[in-house]
Amino acid sequence: MRIQLSIKNNFKVSNPSNILLIYTGGTIGMVKDFETGALIPLDFDNLLQNVPELKQLDCNISTISFDEPIDSSNMNPDYWNMIAHQIKDNYLIYDGFVVLHGSDTMSYSASAISFMLENLSKPVIFTGSQLPIGDLRTDAKENLITSIQIATLKDNKVNPLVREVGLYFEYKLYRGNRTTKINAEHFEAFASLNYPQLAESGVHLKVYKENLLVVDESKALVAHTTVDRNVVILKMFPGINKSVVKAIFNIPGLKGIVIETYGAGNATTEPWLIEVIKDLIAKGIHVINVTQCSGGSVIMGQYETSSELSRIGMISGKDMTTEAAITKLMYLLTKSLSASDFKKYFESNIRGELTEV
Numbered sequence: 001m002r003i004q005l006s007i008k009n010n011f012k013v014s015n016p017s018n019i020l021l022i023y024t025g026g027t028i029g030m031v032k033d034f035e036t037g038a039l040i041p042l043d044f045d046n047l048l049q050n051v052p053e054l055k056q057l058d059c060n061i062s063t064i065s066f067d068e069p070i071d072s073s074n075m076n077p078d079y080w081n082m083i084a085h086q087i088k089d090n091y092l093i094y095d096g097f098v099v100l101h102g103s104d105t106m107s108y109s110a111s112a113i114s115f116m117l118e119n120l121s122k123p124v125i126f127t128g129s130q131l132p133i134g135d136l137r138t139d140a141k142e143n144l145i146t147s148i149q150i151a152t153l154k155d156n157k158v159n160p161l162v163r164e165v166g167l168y169f170e171y172k173l174y175r176g177n178r179t180t181k182i183n184a185e186h187f188e189a190f191a192s193l194n195y196p197q198l199a200e201s202g203v204h205l206k207v208y209k210e211n212l213l214v215v216d217e218s219k220a221l222v223a224h225t226t227v228d229r230n231v232v233i234l235k236m237f238p239g240i241n242k243s244v245v246k247a248i249f250n251i252p253g254l255k256g257i258v259i260e261t262y263g264a265g266n267a268t269t270e271p272w273l274i275e276v277i278k279d280l281i282a283k284g285i286h287v288i289n290v291t292q293c294s295g296g297s298v299i300m301g302q303y304e305t306s307s308e309l310s311r312i313g314m315i316s317g318k319d320m321t322t323e324a325a326i327t328k329l330m331y332l333l334t335k336s337l338s339a340s341d342f343k344k345y346f347e348s349n350i351r352g353e354l355t356e357v
């Protein structure tokens, strides 16, 4: 698919903060088709007309929009490439970036972009909404306005305060690669169970500086615009069938697997599973262990049901979300790493996505 973007300038005020708004689609910019009742994407100009409050913000806002805004269920690495490119190409011109995105896959995209943008030292804030911007009880306005405000925040009036990929939703800013969508109808749609919030909006906009990523400003931004799609996610469940697992593991070209195990990284000790994983590792396929619990960490070896997985060389996803693990896998697969280096990088904290103990 060819993706075209158009740039339009909106409001100009005197304050030096320049923000680039990247509109990809999602509920935030949709309206109800009164004939069918379905939500359809709205043109970006119409979206901004619904938020005249933006004129009061002390910053210049420019916008880029996908020519055809998408429901985020259609998000894919080609679009991630476009987003990463736009940020890279406009990096020196803008103080911060806000990405408007459907909530369904927002945690995947925020995680992917965090890996694709190495040495990021400006805010990239993902946001969206549960209700369209024109709805009476919409959450879209608050999410949009506060995300832009967060992107303009400065430390000592000079440097950007937030220097990482964040996700703002329902009064809370989280680290993007720590989030998961946990609710399909509540305004509080996201959670970050293994890492505290970065900021909270109430009467005051409170930033928890101690939780922000510390970055080395002297390093230039490097945008990695490709990821490898030869990956799969497998979720364990009692009664999982050997031939089904073997079929997944025989996918041609497969380079990596994220297995969602139980609890602290446990799986059935039936010998066939251990044998399949062992064969995969021997074939050079990277096999990652993440927990299917929303919070907590994989600790291989804590129980007998994970000791063997550790012994045969399965990679620990530690306390990473599945979204972070699969996108980190897709990102690291584009680097030429030996099996041992791959394991070392995967198990190390590279963008604040896991807790090193």
Ligand code: ASP
Pocket (backbone or CB within 6 Å): 025, 026, 027, 028, 070, 071, 072, 073, 101, 102, 103, 104, 105, 128, 129, 130
């Ligand atoms: N289906 C929509 C999307 O992810 C839901 C939303 O925007 O919240 O694009």
